[in-house]
Amino acid sequence: MSDVGGGPVLREPANRVSPQAVPFWTVSALLGDAAVVIAAAAAYFFIPDVPGWVGLVVLLIGVLAIAHVVLMPRIRFRVHRWEVTDTAVHTREGWIGRTSRIAPISRVQTVDSRQGALMRLFGLSSITVTTASAAGPITVDCLDADTARHVVARLTAITAASEDDAT
Template identity: 80%
Template structure:
């Protein structure tokens, strides 16, 4: 049997993971962030349990499950997220992978980059971290690289700015 007229042969490309991890300081940052959010939730659930009269006995089990889930979130999420989150900027593309339950991989050609922004909230400053956001001409939205060392984030922003300024395409 002949393959003539069958069209072009498509070879499966293997996508490698982005080269760089986020800063190791991301782990304690994510842990403190999760602790703050989860503590608010657990306190609200416990206060509701205590203040609401005639609560059925099974609701104590629900309160304990919420507390156990919060503890697991604070302990497990930062480590898993650190192993997964990766990023890379080359002369041709911005490549990220993120998530801790689900995974998202994004690749944006440099020719599609429109703006490069950095963000450093108060808690991020405390840990010496910053995030960068690369806005592209894409319906999928911007690409964000969270929890880079602040100096690395400044270098990446400067590099992306230089690369995109030298690119002749119009990012549309």
């Protein structure tokens, strides 16, 4: 934090996610968007007596899908950041909107890691920090798998050393 105009200003988290996040998000978006485009095109071509304007809708869906696959991963990579300190876990994420979350270490209850099949292909893992908060857990997606293991170990050590109860 720094002071600007008489009040504290929150700085952005220090660390980016893995560069492998870009191809991972691209493939994930491609798989999901391809299913939608194929379903829309199949409906258009195989359902009898479909109005002509539906073809324009299918085309628009295709164009939006391409834009999503091309733009979203790069924007997310520029935005997504994370940081773990001895006092807090801080994340920022989003690609259209932005969400920043900060959880004091004293509120951390559990630390989990996850690595799905597609993430494993890209050498990525995600960590989820569950806190005593109504806002829900904090997730850091697309960390290099080794980095994720180190972060989980560090958070475990920090929270074990904390005298506060995370309730």
